[in-house]
Amino acid sequence: MVIFRQEIRQQRLSLIIWSLSIGLLVAVCVLMYPDMKSEMDGVNDIFSSMGNFTAAFGMDQLNFGTLIGFYAVEGGNILGIGGAFFAAITGISALMKEERDRTAEFLMTHPVSRRRVITEKLVSTFTLIILLNAIVLACSWISVVMINEEIEWKEVLLIHLAFLILQFEIAGICFGISAFISRSGIGIGIGIAAVMYFINLVANISEDAKVLKYITAFGYTEGADIIHDHGLKMEYVIPGMVFMLIGIVAGYVKYSRKDIRA
Amino acid sequence: MNAIETDKLTKTYGSSRGITELELSVAKGDFFGFIGPNGAGKSTTIRTLLGLISPTSGSAKVLGCDIVSQKNEILGRVGYLPSEINFASGMKVKDVIKYSADLRHKNCREKSGVLCERLGIDTGKKVDDLSLGNRKKVGIVCAIQHEPELLILDEPTSGLDPLMQREFFDILTEQNKKGATIFFSSHILSEVQSHCNTAAFIRDGRIIVYDSVCKLEETGAKKVEVVGTFEGGDLKGISDLKNDGNSTSFLFKGDIRELLKTLADCKLQNVNITEPTLEEIFMNYYEA
Known part of the structure; x- marks a missing residue:
């Protein structure tokens, strides 16, 4: 638990900044909703007639006139991108930063096994992600209560759950990569998250590219699908969890026998 | 153990x-x-x-x-x-x-x-x-x-x-x-x-x-570098003798007066007596 505590303490500030940035942006969107609602009929028509742009963001299947529809697109995109970046940065830094900051020698010459170091860092990464999502959800809940509107809470929670799983997946993959690099790889992490987001846009636009949904973590975070199905598409979640596990296992295998750079 | x-x-x-x-x-x-x-x-x-x-x-x-x-x-x-x-x-x-x-x-x-x-x-x-x-x-x-x-x-x-x-x-x-x-x-x-x-x-x-x-x-060796004609290769205590054209270098361990006498008889332009590097001491010690 010593390393876990140290990790959380070190990431505290970063967690607060990211959570509040995402949470407040989501809240601002929700708070704008009452003003926009009256205009929404027109907006809905405009948005639903923008062809590929509409499809890319799933707005062809969502009703902007309802709070949940609005929330799924606006809140979803903010939490989706923000959360994915946070997960990527946290995951890819977890193991790599010890060598990058040249603190690995100090840590690894204490009587803690490599496996223990990996486990505590993995648990702390996932804990940080859970905390971020809890704070964002709290911001979201407060803002919905403030505008005094009805919203389907089950769907809201499902959307948040989907993004939590997405962040776990990205963090797991990046965690694995983290074991292989010893200098900055933040760019790789953010790149993976951004590419996944982009792949999902492509998959939304073209029916032929639907198969890409199995690859991208954003495949199962589609608000329209979640609201429509009242659940997550397991055929997309399961491959995602497999990718995550591969990342984590690769991280363990590599890092437990890695030569630590001076 | x-x-x-x-x-x-x-x-x-x-x-x-x-x-x-x-x-x-x-x-x-x-x-x-x-x-x-x-x-x-x-x-x-x-x-x-x-x-x-x-x-x-x-x-x-x-x-x-x-x-x-x-x-x-x-x-x-x-x-x-x-x-x-x-x-x-x-x-x-x-x-x-x-x-x-x-x-x-x-x-x-x-x-x-x-x-x-x-x-x-x-x-x-x-x-x-x-x-x-x-x-x-x-x-x-x-x-x-x-x-x-x-x-x-x-x-x-x-x-x-x-x-x-x-x-x-x-x-x-x-x-x-x-x-x-x-x-x-x-x-x-x-x-x-x-x-x-x-x-x-x-x-x-x-x-x-x-x-x-x-x-x-116990190794009290000195490193000697001379420029000029050095004719004292048979002096007792010399080791690691290297000759490079006009200049000669060697390690010396022995009577320092003998060394100076020998050097005085040689036609030299320059002489440098220094502490040998760490490595030279060890090499000298083991070859001696």
Whole structure:
């Protein structure tokens, strides 16, 4: 638990900044909703007639006139991108930063096994992600209560759950990569998250590219699908969890026998 | 039982050499100096012994435990000071010292307090604001506060001012008297001469000299470089004679007056008598 505590303490500030940035942006969107609602009929028509742009963001299947529809697109995109970046940065830094900051020698010459170091860092990464999502959800809940509107809470929670799983997946993959690099790889992490987001846009636009949904973590975070199905598409979640596990296992295998750079 | 015992320990990085079939034994309770030029393999040896890197072939035992299979057991009984020590940004000195003790599941507050006092460490400072020397001092506390049986120190004095170096060696000597084995690497011969009982010299990944310091100290050789015609090759005490056109260099160990007499009879433009480098002393010692 010593390393876990140290990790959380070190990431505290970063967690607060990211959570509040995402949470407040989501809240601002929700708070704008009452003003926009009256205009929404027109907006809905405009948005639903923008062809590929509409499809890319799933707005062809969502009703902007309802709070949940609005929330799924606006809140979803903010939490989706923000959360994915946070997960990527946290995951890819977890193991790599010890060598990058040249603190690995100090840590690894204490009587803690490599496996223990990996486990505590993995648990702390996932804990940080859970905390971020809890704070964002709290911001979201407060803002919905403030505008005094009805919203389907089950769907809201499902959307948040989907993004939590997405962040776990990205963090797991990046965690694995983290074991292989010893200098900055933040760019790789953010790149993976951004590419996944982009792949999902492509998959939304073209029916032929639907198969890409199995690859991208954003495949199962589609608000329209979640609201429509009242659940997550397991055929997309399961491959995602497999990718995550591969990342984590690769991280363990590599890092437990890695030569630590001076 | 020896504190450190290696058997054909080899580490290669891809194609480049690290250490080659290293044979090294350090007796328990010894104060051991591990000398060699930069890049000779000192740090590689130490980092292999501590499990930071895994050996390519060969094996080693530290405090009777295998360096691969019983790494944690070793790390629990050893204190280590890296040559370049860094701490996680944002931490205070006292947090680092506490973190190190916590990782060992030990309460070392009393000992660390004494050490900080002696080394003049301000524990309220942020580690980011520390100079190399001050970071090193914090590292020393982390390496010693749990009173390890074996202390491994990689170039410990770099960055420390002379007063601190003295205090540092006083602390090491005390630990040694209490029974701890001290193993430190250095490229400064005088350090090793004045503190160590035994010394080993490493070059190009191999141990080339290994002996007690008393014996090493008997070498009072001088390095002589002359420009001009040198005709004294048969002078007693000359070794490592090298002739390069108009200039000649050799090591001289013997009656200095004989040397000067010989030099006076030669047609010389210039003469230079210096302390030989570390490596030359060792080579000379072993060839003599």
